[in-house]
Amino acid sequence: MEAPLLHLALVGTPNSGKTSLFNALTGSRQKVANYPGVTVERKEGFFVTPAGRQVSLVDLPGTYSLRGRSPDEEITRDMVLGRTPGEAVPDLILCVADATNLRLTIRLLLELKNTGRPMMLVLNMFDIAARRGVSVDVPKLSEALGVPVVTSIAVRKGGIAELLRRTDEIAAQEQTPAGPNRWQPLTASQLRATQREADRIINSAVTLPAKPDTWTAQIDAVVLHPVAGLFILALILFLMFQAVFAWAQPLMELLSSAFDALGQFVHDTLPEGLLQSFLQNGVISGVGSVIVFLPQIIIIFLFILLLEDFGYMARAAFLMDRIMGGAGLHGRAFIPLLSSFACAIPGIMATRVIDNRRDRLTTILIAPLMTCSARIPVYTLIISAFIPDRDVWGWFNLRGLVLFGLYAAGITSALGVSFLVKFFMLRDYAPAPFMLELPDYKLPRLKSIAIGVYTRAKMFLQRAGTTIFSMMVLIWFLASFPTAPAGAEGPAINYSLAAIIGKAIEPLLAPLGFNWQIAVALIPGMAAREVAVAALGTVYAIEGGKEAADQIGHVLATKWSLATALSLLVWYIFAPQCASTLAVIRRETGGWRWMAVTFFYMLALAYLASLATYNIAVALGAG
Amino acid sequence: MSEQTDIRTSQPLGLAKRGYSGVIQRLAVADAASALAGHELESRLIELGFVEGARVEVLHEGIVGRDPIAVRVENVTIALRRREAMAIIVA
Numbered sequence: 196m197e198a199p200l201l202h203l204a205l206v207g208t209p210n211s212g213k214t215s216l217f218n219a220l221t222g223s224r225q226k227v228a229n230y231p232g233v234t235v236e237r238k239e240g241f242f243v244t245p246a247g248r249q250v251s252l253v254d255l256p257g258t259y260s261l262r263g264r265s266p267d268e269e270i271t272r273d274m275v276l277g278r279t280p281g282e283a284v285p286d287l288i289l290c291v292a293d294a295t296n297l298r299l300t301i302r303l304l305l306e307l308k309n310t311g312r313p314m315m316l317v318l319n320m321f322d323i324a325a326r327r328g329v330s331v332d333v334p335k336l337s338e339a340l341g342v343p344v345v346t347s348i349a350v351r352k353g354g355i356a357e358l359l360r361r362t363d364e365i366a367a368q369e370q371t372p373a374g375p376n377r378w379q380p381l382t383a384s385q386l387r388a389t390q391r392e393a394d395r396i397i398n399s400a401v402t403l404p405a406k407p408d409t410w411t412a413q414i415d416a417v418v419l420h421p422v423a424g425l426f427i428l429a430l431i432l433f434l435m436f437q438a439v440f441a442w443a444q445p446l447m448e449l450l451s452s453a454f455d456a457l458g459q460f461v462h463d464t465l466p467e468g469l470l471q472s473f474l475q476n477g478v479i480s481g482v483g484s485v486i487v488f489l490p491q492i493i494i495i496f497l498f499i500l501l502l503e504d505f506g507y508m509a510r511a512a513f514l515m516d517r518i519m520g521g522a523g524l525h526g527r528a529f530i531p532l533l534s535s536f537a538c539a540i541p542g543i544m545a546t547r548v549i550d551n552r553r554d555r556l557t558t559i560l561i562a563p564l565m566t567c568s569a570r571i572p573v574y575t576l577i578i579s580a581f582i583p584d585r586d587v588w589g590w591f592n593l594r595g596l597v598l599f600g601l602y603a604a605g606i607t608s609a610l611g612v613s614f615l616v617k618f619f620m621l622r623d624y625a626p627a628p629f630m631l632e633l634p635d636y637k638l639p640r641l642k643s644i645a646i647g648v649y650t651r652a653k654m655f656l657q658r659a660g661t662t663i664f665s666m667m668v669l670i671w672f673l674a675s676f677p678t679a680p681a682g683a684e685g686p687a688i689n690y691s692l693a694a695i696i697g698k699a700i701e702p703l704l705a706p707l708g709f710n711w712q713i714a715v716a717l718i719p720g721m722a723a724r725e726v727a728v729a730a731l732g733t734v735y736a737i738e739g740g741k742e743a744a745d746q747i748g749h750v751l752a753t754k755w756s757l758a759t760a761l762s763l764l765v766w767y768i769f770a771p772q773c774a775s776t777l778a779v780i781r782r783e784t785g786g787w788r789w790m791a792v793t794f795f796y797m798l799a800l801a802y803l804a805s806l807a808t809y810n811i812a813v814a815l816g817a818g
Numbered sequence: 819m820s821e822q823t824d825i826r827t828s829q830p831l832g833l834a835k836r837g838y839s840g841v842i843q844r845l846a847v848a849d850a851a852s853a854l855a856g857h858e859l860e861s862r863l864i865e866l867g868f869v870e871g872a873r874v875e876v877l878h879e880g881i882v883g884r885d886p887i888a889v890r891v892e893n894v895t896i897a898l899r900r901r902e903a904m905a906i907i908v909a
């Protein structure tokens with residue numbers, strides 16, 4: 196007889212290693228989806244126990260209690276209590292604890308016991324605990340808590356066998372069903388009592404070393420120093436931007452010449468005609484011009500994932516809290532905003548750790564102003580076409596500096612917008628508290644970083660293969676039809692639908708210095724920013740023939756004035772050109788209103804800033 | 819108004835300097851001008867381990883107004899603002 200699917204849920208305080216354990220148990224058999232209604236990632240994985248039982252495992256956001264103060268904590272609470280529609284009540288809760296830091300998790304576990312669900316305590320990070328001289332009397336702890344206790348080293352799959360064996364054991368005892376749910380929100384004095392009880396149990400079963408983690412203390416002495424700490428933070432950010440520009444270059448050139456060769460191959464093998472034009476101009480030069488930026492996207496995600504895994508992000512939030520407070524932002528907003536440098540979508544989703552609704556809303560509104568990786572293709576293309584590759588002050592690269600300036604402009608405008616929101620819209624604002632655990636530093640795990648970078652790269656390529664590809668087909672079609680009448684003068688594209696549409700919008704954008712080719716590229720660029728680069732690639736390729744397709748940068752340099760280029764750069768700092776971001780804002784804020792606010796304020800900013808840039812540049816003689 | 823005897827040495831953690839170490843005496847949420855309601859602030863502080871008898875040490879301070887502070891509570895490090903730390907009476 197087939198046993199029914201066993202439902203397991205991972206619960207624990209933040210940073211206790213739930214996701215690592217999830218990965219260790221399920222390997223690649225994971226699927227990521229959204230909880231209905233809210234955009235919180237729902238991670239479910241599957242595995243089979245030694246006894247042959249099918250298990251479904253869900254990874255839940257970290258929490259200190261079941262009170263559910265913020266959207267992500269509510270997910271955990273509802274899941275544990277079986278209140279999530281369409282989700283099974285977990286048959287077994289795996290309560291994951293950082294073995295070096297048991298106090299808060301044991302208190303959570305005592306609270307979880309009230310739910311009546313069967314439970315097992317997993318003492319994770321047992322390697323670190325052992326190294327640091329924490330010794331745990333596991334049988335005694337298990338007896339005092341009244342739940343089975345196992346140890347594990349999630350990142351090395353240590354202890355997994357025992358965990359699975361115990362799971363089978365618990366699953367086999369079907370005659371002892373789950374107890375009744377007696378959980379209710381605890382009052383302060385009950386919380387106190389459970390913490391006391393937890394401390395008492397820990398004292399009886401755990402011996403702690405006299406000294407805390409010296410590594411963490413030594414690193415923090417520098418990294419959290421009021422002055423040196425901020426300097427280091429600025430240095431890290433600066434390094435990140437230089438890396439994105441300088442280190443990625445060789446790889447990008449390699450990719451770029453590969454696509455050129457491919458285009459050339461298609462050109463040489465296929466007969467002149469529609470199919471040749473479609474493959475070479477539409478597909479290869481369009482999609483290729485986006486894929487070229489994969490190295491830069493990998494580098495930016497690599498930096499962010501490394502900082503996250505190391506445990507630096509919480510420190511950055513600590514350093515920036517009061518500084519961002521001046522602009523009406525919460526210290527916790529720093530992490531979502533920093534991830535928005537990679538992509539605004541995970542950034543906006545990460546705002547769910549902010550419990551105060553206003554703080555969260557402000558952060559969501561400004562997250563798209565952070566320079567996401569999709570802007571990199573646009574920036575890089577224009578910068579390399581117009582900004583000379585020169586060293587300034589010895590060791591700074593001028594292009595790197597311009598890129599840094601664009602990032603800085605994004606940050607500054609985000610802070611400005613947040614300040615205005617606080618000042619005009621949320622006047623009666625009392626700063627919500629900032630309380631955050633600073634976890635011990637951990638050596639980043641190559642494997643988990645690799646998994647993270649791989650997933651992001653895959654998402655980028657999938658986008659290139661779907662959204663960008665379909666947009667490119669559209670652009671190619673618009674730019675190729677109708678064909679030029681016989682005996683017409685000038686490039687054929689001038690007679691196409693694209694030209695007709697572009698020229699219709701051109702008057703609107705002409706004050707910004709944009710020509711019709713840019714106008715055409717900006718429309719599909721509403722779907723995703725990098726599409727604009729691909730669209731420009733296609734439009735100019737069809738217009739200019741083969742040599743244009745090879746060197747889109749060179750073509751731009753001859754066709755645009757510096758003022759136009761600068762104006763377009765500035766446009767891209769602000770313009771709301773990403774359909775997915777807007778969709779996520781709508782879901783996260785639960786309505787169209789804030790999505791519309793975001794769209795129009797960013798559009799207005801983009802227009803005004805580009806207008807100013809173009810006119811100033813022209814006045815200075817760059818027209 | 820029962821702590822007249824230890825009034826000499828007890829103070830809110832919110833006023834403590836870097837390097838201060840002491841033991842939590844009680845939580846006085848009414849004393850903190852926090853945006854949170856008293857019981858909510860109290861619950862959160864307890865959930866982060868700030869209970870009577872816990873050993874605390876101020877490890878780091880921010881640059882603006884020496885705020886926020888990073889506090890070692892037993893063997894966990896918690897960052898919080900001085901405004902909320904005013905609710906934690908230590909000695």
Ligand SMILES: Nc1nc2c(ncn2[C@@H]2O[C@H](COP(=O)(O)OP(=O)(O)OP(=O)(O)O)[C@@H](O)[C@H]2O)c(=O)[nH]1
Nearest residue numbers: 209210211212213214215257320348349350504637
């Ligand atoms: N040395 C060691 N490091 C671990 C172990 N388990 C997790 N880590 C590290 O601890 C950090 C946090 O692990 P995660 O799995 O992301 O923790 P989490 O519980 O999912 O965190 P949240 O989702 O933020 O609540 C990562 O840097 C892991 O590499 C372990 O058993 N040993």
Ligand SMILES: [Mg+2]
Nearest residue numbers: 213214255257
């Ligand atoms: Mg996790």
